Amino acid sequence: MPPWESAQKRRKKEIMSDRLLDKVVLITGAARGQGAAEARLFAENGARLVISDVQEDALGELGDELRGKGHEVAECVLDVASPAAWSTAVQRAETQYGRLDVLVNNAGILTMAGVEDTDLDTWDRIVAVNQTGTWLGMKAAVPALRRAQHFAWIPVYHRVFDEVGNFLRPQRSGEGL
Numbered sequence: 001m002p003p004w005e006s007a008q009k010r011r012k013k014e015i016m017s018d019r020l021l022d023k024v025v026l027i028t029g030a031a032r033g034q035g036a037a038e039a040r041l042f043a044e045n046g047a048r049l050v051i052s053d054v055q056e057d058a059l060g061e062l063g064d065e066l067r068g069k070g071h072e073v074a075e076c077v078l079d080v081a082s083p084a085a086w087s088t089a090v091q092r093a094e095t096q097y098g099r100l101d102v103l104v105n106n107a108g109i110l111t112m113a114g115v116e117d118t119d120l121d122t123w124d125r126i127v128a129v130n131q132t133g134t135w136l137g138m139k140a141a142v143p144a145l146r147r148a149q150h151f152a153w154i155p156v157y158h159r160v161f162d163e164v165g166n167f168l169r170p171q172r173s174g175e176g177l
């Protein structure tokens with residue numbers, strides 16, 4: 001690795017640390033996968049977290065793990081498709097830490113089934129979580145983010161539109177669809 005590259009990486013790390021230090025961050029879908037990885041990364045860089053998910057047990061385990069390392073973490077069960085649950089989660093951040101600086105709209109669901117094998121309930125749930133859930137999150141969090149003044153929200157690319165392609169993709173090219 002050339003010397004300038006390692007210096008650049010070090011600088012990036014410093015900038016990231018500065019930017020997250022003491023920030024109050026609400027992460028959805030944090031019980032596993034990318035959401036859990038984001039929670040660990042943000043906590044290591046000094047952020048104070050509200051981690052949320054529909055999986056209460058896994059969420060509690062992650063909370064215990066992060067508190068065990070000295071990080072400030074609160075858990076909140078949140079189904080992103082529920083407007084009432086969003087209000088509770090945003091209030092939790094403001095009650096616990098006095099503000100909300102960052103929303104990571106990470107929660108999402110995915111099915112690999114094609115259109116013929118997917119029923120309307122499944123489709124409606126994907127739209128409710130990936131699309132409406134993301135919008136509900138912005139709607140619930142933006143007033144609190146504005147109160148915090150220096151804020152950000154982080155959309156995680158959702159597969160709502162990709163799903164359409166997935167649903168329409170021929171299951172086997174030999175079928176000539």
Ligand SMILES: NC(=O)c1ccc[n+]([C@@H]2O[C@H](COP(=O)([O-])OP(=O)(O)OC[C@H]3O[C@@H](n4cnc5c(N)ncnc54)[C@H](O)[C@@H]3O)[C@@H](O)[C@H]2O)c1
Pocket residue numbers: 028029030031032033034035052053054055078079080081106107108109110129133156157158159
């Ligand atoms: N992993 C990838 O390659 C990839 C690629 C593109 C986009 N994404 C998107 O990134 C996000 C995270 O992906 P991942 O691979 O970590 O997924 P994952 O399935 O491992 O984790 C998703 C988390 O979201 C939670 N969740 C599901 N429905 C929820 C709901 N209604 N309310 C709150 N939480 C809910 C789940 O319990 C789970 O903990 C998803 O939105 C996904 O669509 C992932």
